Amino acid sequence: MAILRQRKILFLILPVLIIGAVFYFKSNPRLEVRSPNLIHVTKYTQEAGYVEDTVAKFQNAEKLEFSDTFGGITSHHVPTAFPLLAEFYSRLKNTKNIDTFIVLGPDHWEKGRADVSISEADFITPFGKLSPDMDMIKKLEESRFVVHDEAPFEDHSIHSQLLFIAKLFPDAKIVPIVFRSSTANEYAEKLGDLIASLSGPNTFVVGSVDFSHYLNEEQARPLDARSATILAGIDPRLAGLTRADSPASLTALVAAVKKMGATASIPIGAGSFNSADFSNVNDFTTGYVVQFFGTKKEKQxxxxxxxxxxxxxxxxxxxxxxxxxxxxxxxxxxxxxxxxxxxxxxxxxxxxxxxxxxxxxxxxxxxxxxxxxxxxxxxxxxxxxxxxxxxxxxxxxxxxxxxxxxxxxxxxxxxxxxxxxxxxxxxxxxxxxxxxxxxxxxxxxxxxxxxxxxxxxxxxxxxxxxxxxxxxxxxxxxxxxxxxxxxxxxxxxxxxxxxxxxxxxxxxxxxxxxxxxxxxxxxxxxxxxxxxxxxxxxxxxxxxxxxxxxxxxxxxxxxxxxxxxxxxxxxxxxxxxxxxxxxxxxx
Structure with missing residues (x-):
């Protein structure tokens, strides 16, 4: 009988202890433990030294001649394109302080259950942890344009960008979003408009996109140069764009920066590059477009x-x-x-x-x-x-x-x-x-x-x-x-x-x-x-x-x-x- 009484007391006390523990952790955010399902660890730990060396070369990178900067396109073809990523984020670092990065990229392996997926996770990199901007993420989820799903977020389209963001903007929050290839451009354009309306003065939208694939260098360069020209027009319809691994990401990016006020683009170099620029391989290449969007400074x-x-x-x-x-x-x-x-x-x-x-x-x-x-x-x-x-x-x-x-x-x-x-x-x-x-x-x-x-x-x-x-x-x-x-x-x-x-x-x-x-x-x-x-x-x-x-x-x-x-x-x-x-x- 004593044992039964003890079990009865335990069953009465246990719910109180659970409720108390939840209240304690919620009222002490420093002690709150995120679910292991809400953590992603970068797959590029071994490349940390290369990142360090490449970023060091661009510490005095030229500032962007914009009165304000809203977004940009860069590659996720890593580690080949590390020099472009280093220059991209270094020039941004020398131009503007960024509080939140919205990273848009392809769901390469179509792992998301919806056309557009969003992550609520922390991302662990060799340069520290990047945490999500939950206020913006929740508003995007409430809009039903995006669905929370962690399954696609081992994708290199996201991890490649976060590696450099963590290195150069360690205090920034992130909003990672990936698009399945089935995403309609009209849908992506509306999402871009919504992103712009939720963005603050220190938000930057990244289009993590690569362009021509598996062509030889001579075939690829004209196509990628044309893509760079089309994107520089800041028109979300992207008429004539034929070679990109995520047109929806580009549409959302361009729609967002246009609504944020972008009127001009600034390329890195000629604006388009080829993987052969960074290797000795001229066949089966990958094309890159690298440019920023913002408003030009008035001539004085x-x-x-x-x-x-x-x-x-x-x-x-x-x-x-x-x-x-x-x-x-x-x-x-x-x-x-x-x-x-x-x-x-x-x-x-x-x-x-x-x-x-x-x-x-x-x-x-x-x-x-x-x-x-x-x-x-x-x-x-x-x-x-x-x-x-x-x-x-x-x-x-x-x-x-x-x-x-x-x-x-x-x-x-x-x-x-x-x-x-x-x-x-x-x-x-x-x-x-x-x-x-x-x-x-x-x-x-x-x-x-x-x-x-x-x-x-x-x-x-x-x-x-x-x-x-x-x-x-x-x-x-x-x-x-x-x-x-x-x-x-x-x-x-x-x-x-x-x-x-x-x-x-x-x-x-x-x-x-x-x-x-x-x-x-x-x-x-x-x-x-x-x-x-x-x-x-x-x-x-x-x-x-x-x-x-x-x-x-x-x-x-x-x-x-x-x-x-x-x-x-x-x-x-x-x-x-x-x-x-x-x-x-x-x-």
Whole structure:
């Protein structure tokens, strides 16, 4: 009987103890224990060191020129795309403090029971724990647009982003959302609108999406460049987008940032990349698009600082120049006497007179150039920011070498103009911020018009005056100044010809501010026309033409900027030694 009485007392007391324990833990949130089902541990623990090293390289990454930033697209192809992720989040870190990240990505393995799943879990990374923004998550769940389901959240589309968020934004909250491939774009667009309405001033929406898959590099690049252009239009309909692993994620992202106030996009690099940029595999590649969405800062020309640009002549790193570098084992060798001068400018531009590749077949030109990819290191050492690839030697070893040239330049962080993987890319300007002044760069050549880029084929720009005018007009919509490089004229002639003058003046009449000429291998005139400046030829800068005094002299054109205008230009004489090293003539 005593035992029965004890059991009866225990059954009476037990509910009271349970209720008390629940009340105690609820009233002491620090002691609350989350269910093990609400914890995900990153699968990338072994890559923590690589993440650390990659992020360290971008600690001084350039800020975004936005008055406000709302979202962006980046890759989840890890670890291959770690450098892009590191730059993406580092630039964001240097631009804005973020309290909450909404991460949108594909449910690759279709594990979610609904079209759109959301997680309430903590995510454990090598850099600490990321906790969910439960206030926003509950509101999204109440809307019935999303369903709480932890099953899909081992997906790398989410874990890849959280790795870098935890490293650079350790105090941020997260809202992870994945989309099955069956999600209708109309549904995703409405969800994007809702996300925008729930977002605070320090919320950032990430589209974790990859683009072309399983194509070779040459097939993939035009498709991904087109995707980048479509997304830059900030239209949730994404008309024409054909290759992405989660169109619904992109639709929700674009709808959200548009409603949040985004009016412009800023790409990293050219905006689209290929996995071949980060590996030696050119087949079965993956395409990436990386860009941010926000509102552009209003121009305040009265407060812009002074800036300088340097334009130099033809750089040829093949033939005797290449052999000399290889013999000495120093690919910086041609630039040793001039690098400090070049680095002193805010932007330095040159004409690259050779493809950079170990591949391709000589097309049969009497003088064919092809430089070792190691020579790109010399361009970096010298501070060359932009090169023109629109010239008569760029196709000396055919399409393969041309494609390699663009790849090597992109990997080195050197912008190029005058050619591309398709017509749109070739004619798209490179825009640089020169201490508050936006300068657009374009390039053309009167030669090689048989290899002009097509809708889906790589090549150079179309040397057609009407097309050039159209390109200048488009560039003016995005910049304060437009600089146009022309590869033209007659070799070894110190006076420009009629065609050069006709195209130069037509370009200035169309809105260009600077015309920079290359190809004659000797210096030609510099003159002012209306509000623009024309340098018909800057001559050689690095070349192995030691047969005349004129070909061993060049010109550097320093362009001084003030209040978003060209304040003036300075002609600086260059001498080239018998060892192919340029230096200032007065040295």
């Amino acid at each position: 020309s009265s407060n812009t600082r002074d800036g300088t640009m340097l334009f130099v002549g033809d750089i040829m790193l093949s033939r005797s120049v290449g052999a000399h570098m290889q013999e000495k084992g120093d690919y910086n060798l041609p630039f040793l006497n001039i690098a400090d001068f070049l680095k002193g400018a805010d932007i330095t531009f040159a004409n690259l007179e050779n493809p950079v590749s170990l591949r391709g077949t000589n097309v049969g030109s009497k003088y064919s150039f092809r430089a070792d990819p190691k020579t790109i290191g010399g361009l970096n050492f010298a501070g060359i920011d932009i090169v023109s690839i629109a010239n008569n030697h760029m196709w000396d070893y055919g399409r393969e070498a041309f494609l390699d040239t663009m790849t090597h330049l992109a990997k080195a962080g050197i912008d190029f103009v005058g050619g591309g993987h398709n017509f749109e890319e070739a004619h798209r300007p490179v825009i640089k911020d020169v201490k508050g002044t936006k300068v657009a760069f374009l390039a053309y050549t009167e030669f090689l018009q048989n290899v002009v880029a097509g809708t889906n084929s790589a090549g150079i720009t179309n040397f057609n005056i009407e097309q050039i005018k159209k390109d200048i007009a488009a560039a003016n919509q995005q910049s304060d100044l437009v600089a146009v490089s022309f590869h033209w004229g007659d070799e070894y002639q110190t006076k420009h010809n009629q065609k050069q003058e006709q195209f130069a003046k037509a370009a200035i009449d169309a809105g260009a501010d600077l015309i920079i000429g290359h190809h004659p291998h000797v210096v030609q005139e510099v003159e002012q026309y209306k509000d623009g400046w024309i340098a018909y030829s800057l001559g050689n800068f690095i070349f192995d033409q030691n047969f005349s005094k004129e070909t061993m002299q060049g010109l550097a054109l320093q362009v001084n900027l003030k209040d978003a205008k060209v304040q003036g230009v300075e002609k600086i004489d260059i001498s080239i030694s018998k060892d192919y090293q340029p230096s200032l003539s007065y040295q």
